[in-house]
Amino acid sequence: MLDLFIRTEVQREWVERLKEKKSSFMERGVEIDLLGTFPGDNIQELIEMGYTRSTLPVDRGGYGLRVVDMVLLQETLASYDASTALSIGWHLSVVGELFEKQLWTSDKMTCIAEEIAKGALLNRAASEAQTGSPTRGGRPGTVAVREGKNWIITGRKVYTTLSPVLTYFLVSAWIEETQSVGQFLLHKDVAGLRIEETWDTMSLRGTGSHDLILDRVRVSEDQLVEPGRRTTSGGAKPLNGWLLHIPACYLGIAQAARDYAVQFSTEYCPNSLNGPISQLPNVQHLLGQIDLELMNIRHFLYSVAEAYDDPSRRQLLKNELGAAKHAVTNGAISIVDQAMRVVGIRSLQRDNPLQRYYRDVRAGLHNPPMDDAVIHGIALSAIEGAKG
Incomplete structure (x- = not known):
């Protein structure tokens, strides 16, 4: 496919x-x-x-x-x-x-x-326990204070994915003197920076999304690589098609679940049947539903990605990036669920990959943008469009 x-x-x-x-x-x-x-x-x-x-x-x-x-x-x-x-x-x-x-x-x-x-590996460190997802617009609790020709940065970031091997952390911090959020580029070896291993979840257990601790980290003025904006919420945000790596991940999980279910259905032959369960109408219906859903969400995701890559079409995108993430993530959850119905109780065994896919795919609901924000944005666009 x-x-x-x-x-x-x-x-x-x-x-x-x-x-x-x-x-x-x-x-x-x-x-x-x-x-x-x-x-x-x-x-x-x-x-x-x-x-x-x-x-x-x-x-x-x-x-x-x-x-x-x-x-x-x-x-x-x-x-x-x-x-x-x-x-x-x-x-x-x-x-x-x-x-x-x-x-x-x-x-x-x-x-x-x-x-x-x-x-070298690079990732942003933006999420904080008190603000939730940075896409919600909360002001960072991490602060940067000017001291001579340096910045002193103090705070704690959560969900810093890839943290065990990152070379650079792109850290968001509140700058009081300019009332803005700036982005600072910090090398992993800078004094005062450390990783606290807090990542212990049931989903995507290997992402190393630990806490980043910044204890009076001193950096030069030029490490403020993105001076930032004066407000932390409101206003249209620039399109960023590179975030489509998120739904792509959950689509991959769905494909793996589908492949396992299809293989299982062609190999499992209970003694109550004269052949594999793939001959059963209810199993065929589930497999058909799975592939139909995969077609739907894959075509949606790839068409949006292609539109973003085309400068003449990118400007026409409005809600499609968030909608693609919403559709793919929820579709992937449905696909894994149906794959487990094909396999039955065996899918819950610890040595069965479907139980891992089931846990991993749920994490997509908590990656940005959130479902409610996507739906709200689509609704507002519809309302504005009706006004002419």
């Missing part, structure tokens, strides 16, 4: 390269989930194959992949191990957005490009 969406030789080559990792990544995924360990070996292999610079522009030492390319590859990777995919997806997304929008000064962009080309 995925072959239909491979449009270029570059895409095909990358998919084939990822397929070489399928067996080892899937095997490690079992242990990662069981022990709650970080997929360090997987990430290192992705660095070595150049995957972590795939969204870096060609003239900066990368491969210059587009959003739709990233979606294709992230879906593929997530079908092998979701924790690995979501973790590295944040790095790919930040890099893609950074260079597409040229968010920093030329010198800073050059420096970070050189680091990424060498294997």
